[in-house]
Amino acid sequence: xxxxxxxxxxxxxxxxxxxxxxxxxxxxxxxxxxxxxxxxxxxxxxxxxxxxxxxxxxxxxxxxxxxxxxxxxxxxxxxxxxxxxxxxxxxxxxxxxxxxxxxxxxxxxxxxxx
Amino acid sequence: xxxxxxxxxxxxxxxxxxxxxxxxxxxxxxxxxxxxxxxxxxxxxxxxxxxxxxxxxxxxxxxxxxxxxxxxxxxxxxxxxxxxxxxxxxxxxxxxxxxxxxxxxxxxxxxxxxx
Numbered sequence: 001x002x003x004x005x006x007x008x009x010x011x012x013x014x015x016x017x018x019x020x021x022x023x024x025x026x027x028x029x030x031x032x033x034x035x036x037x038x039x040x041x042x043x044x045x046x047x048x049x050x051x052x053x054x055x056x057x058x059x060x061x062x063x064x065x066x067x068x069x070x071x072x073x074x075x076x077x078x079x080x081x082x083x084x085x086x087x088x089x090x091x092x093x094x095x096x097x098x099x100x101x102x103x104x105x106x107x108x109x110x111x112x113x114x
Numbered sequence: 115x116x117x118x119x120x121x122x123x124x125x126x127x128x129x130x131x132x133x134x135x136x137x138x139x140x141x142x143x144x145x146x147x148x149x150x151x152x153x154x155x156x157x158x159x160x161x162x163x164x165x166x167x168x169x170x171x172x173x174x175x176x177x178x179x180x181x182x183x184x185x186x187x188x189x190x191x192x193x194x195x196x197x198x199x200x201x202x203x204x205x206x207x208x209x210x211x212x213x214x215x216x217x218x219x220x221x222x223x224x225x226x227x228x229x
Contacts, residue, residue: 043207049215100162
């Protein structure tokens, strides 16, 4: 069964600290993995995308890693800011042309406190 | 920066009523999508639309749902007879190309509450 699991479900950290969010998936055959940031009341916005051959990708203070062998990904946030408070969603694409090949995780809700 | 817009932001309706959720995709995009997210659950794919017809739909997208692109800019989702379990956040998305690698740009969502 194609599934995407994220942990932790929620996380509270102090401003300026680092954190790492986890994503495990069973989607097969794998095409790519994308991390989205979803602010409260807004739609998801893509942060990074990685294909099978990529094992790390950075976007500013966000760094995503991918281990396609163990089917795990992580999103590391460095020097967190209050504006990082949001849900972070891992989305894995299965090979194939259609949108029905996207599998969403339930997200990790991150709260950054001053 | 171009963005997907959705109206209304919040819709409250009585069970059994028809609702139409509206979306304006990014202007040069060709692929359009509807997703829903029940509170506390995952985002779920409903339907994709290309070249004025449905290209894919999930098992959630039953006969109660329909989509339309009535003009060159709007993309609508109609629920004919709403049920309590239709209460959710509905997201519209668009992309310039199809396929899983091409980024879909999401709108802010419409929160549908069915009483």
